[in-house]
Every structure is written in C-alpha cells, then in structure tokens.
Amino acid sequence: MTVLQSPKIPVTILTGYLGAGKTTLLNRILTEEHNQKVAIIVNEYGEVGIDNQLVVGADEEILEMNNGCICCTVRGDLIRILRTLVFSMEQGKKTFNRVFIETTGLADPAPVAQTFFMDELLSEKFEVDSIVTVVDSKHIALHLNHHDEAQEQIAFADVIILNKTDLVSKETLSELDRRIRQMNPTAKRFYAENCNIEMEHILGIHTFDVNHKLEVDPHFLDDHHHHDHDDKVSSIAFLEERPLDLEKVNQWMSELVQVKGADLLRYKGILNIQGIHERLVFQGLHMLFAGRVDRKWKENETRKSELVFIGKDLNKEELEQQFKNCIAN
Numbered sequence: 001m002t003v004l005q006s007p008k009i010p011v012t013i014l015t016g017y018l019g020a021g022k023t024t025l026l027n028r029i030l031t032e033e034h035n036q037k038v039a040i041i042v043n044e045y046g047e048v049g050i051d052n053q054l055v056v057g058a059d060e061e062i063l064e065m066n067n068g069c070i071c072c073t074v075r076g077d078l079i080r081i082l083r084t085l086v087f088s089m090e091q092g093k094k095t096f097n098r099v100f101i102e103t104t105g106l107a108d109p110a111p112v113a114q115t116f117f118m119d120e121l122l123s124e125k126f127e128v129d130s131i132v133t134v135v136d137s138k139h140i141a142l143h144l145n146h147h148d149e150a151q152e153q154i155a156f157a158d159v160i161i162l163n164k165t166d167l168v169s170k171e172t173l174s175e176l177d178r179r180i181r182q183m184n185p186t187a188k189r190f191y192a193e194n195c196n197i198e199m200e201h202i203l204g205i206h207t208f209d210v211n212h213k214l215e216v217d218p219h220f221l222d223d224h225h226h227h228d229h230d231d232k233v234s235s236i237a238f239l240e241e242r243p244l245d246l247e248k249v250n251q252w253m254s255e256l257v258q259v260k261g262a263d264l265l266r267y268k269g270i271l272n273i274q275g276i277h278e279r280l281v282f283q284g285l286h287m288l289f290a291g292r293v294d295r296k297w298k299e300n301e302t303r304k305s306e307l308v309f310i311g312k313d314l315n316k317e318e319l320e321q322q323f324k325n326c327i328a329n
C-alpha cells in the first residue's frame with residue numbers, strides 16, 4: 001500500500017538589510033496572490049511593531065515577533081509559532097498553504113532556514129521554497145562595507161532583487177550587479193522599483209538547495225549558531241498619545257538627518273498629527289525620509305504615535321527630548 005503524504009507547505013524567507021523593501025515586497029505579494037491562504041510571520045528588531053501595521057490585507061494571519069532578532073534571540077519563538085500553526089491546522093481550526101517570514105533587516109537568513117531542517121516536526125510539515133533577498137541599490141554599498149549581515153543575506157540568497165533602481169544611475173547599478181554576482185554567482189538576480197517583480201520569479205520556485213547552502217556555509221546544519229550583532233547598533237522606540245505638530249516633526253527630522261544621517265540605519269513610525277484625521281506613515285533611512293497620509297484613524301482606535309529608530313551610537317535621552325519637543329501645544 002502506498003501511503004500518500006500531504007505536500008509540504010512552502011516557506012519563503014524574505015531578507016534584506018534595513019529599509020531595503022521587504023515590507024513593500026510582502027504587500028505586493030499579498031495584493032497579487034488572492035487564491036492562497038498565507039500565514040505571515042513578521043519579525044522586527046525594535047520593541048514596537050510597525051511593519052505588521054503596514055502589511056495590507058486584514059484577512060491574512062499576521063504573527064508578530066518583536067524585540068529581538070529571529071536568527072538568534074527569538075528563534076525559539078519562531079519554532080513555537082510554526083508548531084502552533086501546524087497544530088491548529090491539524091485540528092482543523094485553520095488552513096493555510098504558504099508561509100512568508102519577513103526577517104529583520106539585521107538577520108542572518110541561514111539560521112532561520114536551518115530551523116526547518118533541525119526540528120523534526122517542522123521538517124516534516126514545511127519546506128523552504130526560497131530565500132529572497134531585497135537589496136537597496138542606493139545604500140547597499142555602504143552597508144556591505146560595514147555590516148556582515150548585509151553580506152550574509154546576499155551570499156545565502158536564492159533570488160536577489162536589486163530594488164530602488166530609480167535612485168541610482170545605470171553605471172552604479174551595473175557595478176553593483178557585478179559585485180553581487182561575485183558574492184553569489186548562482187542566485188537569480190532581478191532589477192526592480194518598489195519591488196515590482198513578477199510573482200512567478202519568487203513564488204513556488206523550489207530553488208532552496210540544502211547541498212548548495214552547505215557549500216556556501218559548511219556549518220549550515222550545525223546546531224550552535226552564534227550570530228553576534230554589531231553591539232553599536234541599537235533600537236529605540238517612542239510612544240505618545242498626545243498629537244504631534246507636523247511642522248516640528250519635519251524640522252526635527254531635517255536637522256537630525258544632517259547630523260546623524262550616516263548612523264541612522266532605519267527609522268519609521270505611524271504618527272498621530274494634530275489636525276489630521278488619518279495616520280501619517282513616516283519612513284526613513286539615512287538621509288532619505290518621507291511621510292505619507294495613510295488610512296483614517298478608526299473610531300475605536302487609540303490615536304497614538306509610534307516611532308522606532310535603529311542606528312549606530314544612538315543617544316536615547318537626546319532623541320527622547322527632541323521627540324517630546326514635537327508634541328503639539
């Protein structure tokens with residue numbers, strides 16, 4: 001008698017350095033993929049989750065893992081979340097046929113993928129479909145020179161999306177393409193603006209090959225991963241219910257990026273601005289920042305501002321004082 005095994009659930013691991021465009025890609029996938037039941041796991045480095053609030057499609061199951069990096073401190077949480085998904089599916093409480101994991105911009109993807117090989121239940125139920133790495137074509141050269149994580153994310157990718165092509169010249173892009181090809185000659189590379197890539201290039205592609213990963217990292221399956229994050233990099237979060245003054249926020253940011261732009265790896269938030277009935281979504285990395293009006297605040301929702309900074313040598317007291325100065329009178 002042949003025992004038919006149910007097919008394994010494909011898992012896509014989205015990586016890419018801080019601000020590269022992972023949430024942008026996730027939103028694109030969710031908007032275009034209507035016939036799939038997707039479980040999304042979003043991991044953020046800071047203690048306040050912003051990305052989960054910016055992922056489209058309220059129907060999707062979004063599981064948050066905040067305040068730690070998926071590749072080390074909260075990896076146990078990842079295993080627990082995935083096991084819970086399996087159990088609720090087996091009990092018929094939930095169905096889903098695909099998993100996306102958006103890692104933090106500081107994550108090494110190898111230990112995340114490793115989870116699916118080391119844990120018996122997870123290896124039986126899931127298979128890594130691919131590791132998709134989004135690259136910020138404007139800032140990646142800077143990140144590659146200073147941050148090991150950015151290198152690991154490229155070296156370990158199956159698909160690399162050179163995103164933000166609108167922000168660089170053709171020459172810069174082809175030089176970058178050459179550098180990336182040297183780092184990872186086998187990954188498929190695509191150019192994109194706002195991650196506008198055809199879904200067929202990234203979903204259901206079965207490109208993750210464990211033997212190849214062992215060539216890249218012979219210790220891939222060893223069970224003692226140590227990932228030392230750069231301890232100069234930290235995150236600071238602010239939360240405030242009193243409305244902020246837009247002009248003061250703008251002024252603060254313009255001054256801050258002049259002085260600290262190089263060290264500000266990522267800053268983002270959802271702001272409650274005086275006189276505005278919509279959420280203001282605020283995004284920045286290094287010297288580039290922008291705000292956009294998002295959806296209306298709901299009636300039963302507490303209006304509040306949540307802002308996260310991730311960067312090198314951040315001065316918490318100073319930033320906190322500057323943030324408080326933006327509270328509207």
Ligand SMILES: Nc1nc2c(ncn2[C@@H]2O[C@H](COP(=O)(O)OP(=O)(O)OP(=O)(O)O)[C@@H](O)[C@H]2O)c(=O)[nH]1
Pocket residue numbers: 016017018019020021022023024025051104105163164165166167192193194195266268283284
């Ligand atoms: N100019 C330009 N901006 C982009 C592009 N793709 C994304 N962005 C913007 O870059 C910022 C960061 O994008 P996200 O999708 O949040 O990046 P992320 O990788 O999820 O960021 P973290 O999770 O914080 O690491 C947002 O303001 C995006 O709108 C692009 O191709 N061109």
